[in-house]
Amino acid sequence: xxxxxxxxxxxxxxxxxxxxxxxxxxxxxxxxxxxxxxxxxxxxxxxxxxxxxxxxxxxxxxxxxxxxxxxxxxxxxxxxxxxxxxxxxxxxxxxxxxxxxxxxxxxxxxxxxxxxxxxxxxxxxxxxxxxxxxxxxxxxxxxxxxxxxxxxxxxxxxxxxxxxxxxxxxxxxxxxxxxxxxxxxxxxxxxxxxxxxxxxxxxxxxxxxxxxxxxxxxxxxxxxxxxxxxxxxxxxxxxxxxxxxxxxxxxxxxxxxxxxxxxxxxxxxxxxxxxxxxxxxxxxxxxxxxxxxxxxxxxxxxxxxxxxxxxxxxxxxxxxxxxxxxxxxxxxxxxxxxxxxxxxxxxxxxxxxxxxxxxxxxxxxxxxxxxxxxxxxxxxxxxxxxxxxxxxxx
Numbered sequence: 551x552x553x554x555x556x557x558x559x560x561x562x563x564x565x566x567x568x569x570x571x572x573x574x575x576x577x578x579x580x581x582x583x584x585x586x587x588x589x590x591x592x593x594x595x596x597x598x599x600x601x602x603x604x605x606x607x608x609x610x611x612x613x614x615x616x617x618x619x620x621x622x623x624x625x626x627x628x629x630x631x632x633x634x635x636x637x638x639x640x641x642x643x644x645x646x647x648x649x650x651x652x653x654x655x656x657x658x659x660x661x662x663x664x665x666x667x668x669x670x671x672x673x674x675x676x677x678x679x680x681x682x683x684x685x686x687x688x689x690x691x692x693x694x695x696x697x698x699x700x701x702x703x704x705x706x707x708x709x710x711x712x713x714x715x716x717x718x719x720x721x722x723x724x725x726x727x728x729x730x731x732x733x734x735x736x737x738x739x740x741x742x743x744x745x746x747x748x749x750x751x752x753x754x755x756x757x758x759x760x761x762x763x764x765x766x767x768x769x770x771x772x773x774x775x776x777x778x779x780x781x782x783x784x785x786x787x788x789x790x791x792x793x794x795x796x797x798x799x800x801x802x803x804x805x806x807x808x809x810x811x812x813x814x815x816x817x818x819x820x821x822x823x824x825x826x827x828x829x830x831x832x833x834x835x836x837x838x839x840x841x842x843x844x845x846x847x848x849x850x851x852x853x854x855x856x857x858x859x860x861x862x863x864x865x866x867x868x869x870x871x872x873x874x875x876x877x878x879x880x881x882x883x884x885x886x887x888x889x890x891x892x893x894x895x896x897x898x899x900x901x902x903x904x905x906x907x908x909x910x911x912x913x914x915x916x917x918x919x920x921x922x923x924x925x926x927x928x929x930x931x932x933x934x935x936x937x938x939x940x941x942x943x944x
Contacts, residue, residue: 633735868919891929
């Protein structure tokens, strides 16, 4: 079939042509937006799940929903070695710029920009010579005595309050969208939780919407015990059969193409319901199929090519980031299966003491290749990663 008309879109954070199986989360977030805009108390929201389940796609969808309701929005991607002060300042600057043209009191906007500038100037990690005026285009004087203490927890709380006040004037809200939330540095996690806690008590129309790996809730609760009540957690998992079929059928039908039942059976078995895999197998199957309807034979021909592309782009690129010691550790994990396993079993598999393997384990966690599902247990962040490793030569 014509590859130009191929509707499937495997890609990091790339929205699929049919966002199937996420209606419940989208409906819930719509309620959150309405409640916050009306001054009702509501928790911030965090999406959790493995790589490839569509967390970033859903996060971007939430942001689009906020924009459609005339909210101010900003998005950042956390990095383990980067302070959140400057990225948050940039995101909130963008958010307020989106709503500023509708504000009837320019002095209120200037007042917020002064607070924002004071907040950004306290970034001790910024390179020497970095100009906040040049970086953000803020040419108002920095405020004094607000968001400029140097204590991120205090400053972030005051910055959030100032931004919320601007949005409240217009009867809308501000959404700060944070991807890769598990990578926020530990001191910054504490500050973010404290600022969100203060907002929830005061009812300010600003929410934080995050996305990250399955252990994000434990990262947040380790920082502030009340974070369990501060955020609404939504676990994003693989698609059920009906949703996976819809993700394939709906975009194909718009192009006048259908799948027979045996093809859908084979595709679900291959992709296992993971959204990224659904798109990857769907794209290659379309390209190899001669005509509609697509059959199980088409899937059989396409599968090796799809698996090769996944091995290089999805699995291989991550594997290459690991050191030899880290690769050895992951192979030992893979040898035991695909479920979360105790670290002691990995040590037994390698014939080593658990303490001697801590550097490799910690390095893999920092790189986002494995996570601690609960105390003493570890698992891959990428679905089918163990299966991939078991097929690789030593």
